[in-house]
Amino acid sequence: MKIGLYFGTFNPIHVGHIIIANHLAENSDIDQVWMVITPHNPLKKKANLLEDYHRLHMVHLATENFDKIQPSDIEFKLSQPNYTINTLVHLEEKFPKHEFALIMGEDNLESFNKWKNYEVILQNYDIYVYPRISENSIPEEFENHPRIKRVEAPIIELSSTFIRNNIKEGKNIQPMLHPKVWEYINHNLFYKK
Template sequence: MAKVGLFFGSFNPVHVGHLIIANYMANYTELDEVWFVVSPQNPFKKKESLGNMYDRLEMVNLAIEDTDNLKVSAIEFGLPQPSYTIDTLTHLAEKYPSHDFVLIMGEDNLETFSKWKNSDVILRDYHIYVYPRPGYSGNTLKEHPSITMTQTPMMELSSTFLRKSIKEGKNIKFYTPDKVLDFIEKKGLYS
């Protein structure tokens, strides 16, 4: 049974922080693969602030195309929006019965996790690998048996910072792979 980590996000745009987290999870934990699950709409984010979902999917594809144990999933594109993690997990479990799915999330998400739809069911039925985030540390959920705190390198980089930098005409080389940068420039995204 393949153990697959699900890394949900808007990836608007994908950047080296996302890639480092995914690579760490795929290579330094017992996960066989990590899937970037590109969310068409996060229930906690304003829809108009999101880049086109197909552009965001393509940028993740470009970022990971030469990597064996990192994949991209558009599974949520065909599900009702906004996407709730529990619904996606249920759908994936039915579609891939030979996979053992693990949720990957940042420590910041633990703060609001109790507000998620069916968070109790997620904790009961799934394992969650948590990567550290700057400024977060005292969450009681950390002690839950379904939660594994990882030693993933801490990342301060955010997609918001990249979008703001592009809008201001700043150079974002090294923050995202060159292929993603070329795609952003060709399509005039975020400017």
């Protein structure tokens, strides 16, 4: 079974994440997409992150009706800060019969060569890249790499930062979230401050 790993803080998970995950599960050779909730991205500030269990719960709520999309808390069990290569090695040991691939936005390719052991990742794993509107330049070494698979997918210009800011400003963002995720955020007064 081929598993696409879609990493993110999912703070919060929104319809754009689900559209991309579902598109890849339905329109590529990926059998399942695992939404890997990142406890702490070494490149992001942790101050505005909800607790891990809240973000995991929201991913469960958003994916419960999608057989091919699963939440994963695998990184919660790894020492922090964690790096993608460590997660991949851990998953290979835990699920030796699965084949793993990465899912990332095109804009992430710009800094991919700064990732820990990125050459090892590129040598051993397919990377499915979905389009994003970006003016960033992609390093030449990634342009025609056989492991990098560009996916014809809807361009979703929606971010968790945009959603958090709109909640803080008291705007209605319900169409951007799964209804149960919206209820959970609203009930707990998340992102209001």
